[in-house]
Amino acid sequence: MGLPVHTLYGIGVGPGDPELLTLKAARILKEVGVIYAASSSDNDYSIAYEIIRPHIQEKTDFPPDKGGLRGVEVCRLSFPMTRDKAALEQAWTANASEVLTALKTMNAAFVTLGDPLTYSTFSYLLNTMNALETDVSFRVEIIPGVTSYNAAACRSMIPLVSGEECLFVTSGALGGAKLQEIAHVADTIVMLKAYRYFNHIYDTLEALNLLDHAVLISRCGMEGEQVVTNLRQLKGQKLPYLSLLLIKRP
DSSP states (O other), rough: OOOOEEEEEEEEEBBBBBGGGOHHHHHHHHHHSEEEHHHTOOOOOHHHHHHHHHGOOBGGGGGGTTTSSSSSSSEEEOOOOOOOOOHHHHHHHHHHHHHHHTTTTTEEEEEEEEESSSHHHHHHHHHHHHHHHOOOOEEEEEEEEOHHHHHHHHHTOOOOOTOOOOOOEEEOOOTTHHHHHHHTTOOOOEEEEEEEEEEHHHHHHHHHTTTTGGEEEEEETSSTEEEOOOGGGTTOOOSSSSSEEEEEEE
């Protein structure tokens, strides 16, 4: 008789509001043996963990004289904020190996902001796990989450698409370069990761006459949330990490 095959759950926890966690995600988080959450190597803070925290009871929540080891274990996986490929590969391999070791004996969950298959750390982790030479067999189940741009559209009351309109979702990691390519074909553009090169994105929007048709939403569903309809007041400012743009072409 072979060893039991355990399941890795990739769980989208939504954009920030703990009440946007799905019922299925909340149930699974109570059933797994360990929950993994990504954090920067510069600190041990995980936004995804803070979102699920109201829905779980950790082992540390119970003192030894009150049952001790009840609850679920939460482990933070550290990822360096660098473009050094060697350092990144080393971190991915180490984290994938840790998850694989856990899957030998228990079901595990990896929690990620928004949706697990939309610009998510989970897809990179899973690819690394599948690429490693290992004798660990495991199943994968992915639980979708509310995306940041769905939540942002609701907060700003901007319909993403209607009728025959076309929606384009892209990253702002390269500034406004992608925006120049797609502005003439998309009715609505969602630009995620808009914080780092916002000034270049701003200039591109201005050149395309789209500046007055864009809304910036930062920290959607979290403390300090901002919905800015006049982007001119943001020119030259440093934006929060969790910032996105909704652009509705006239």
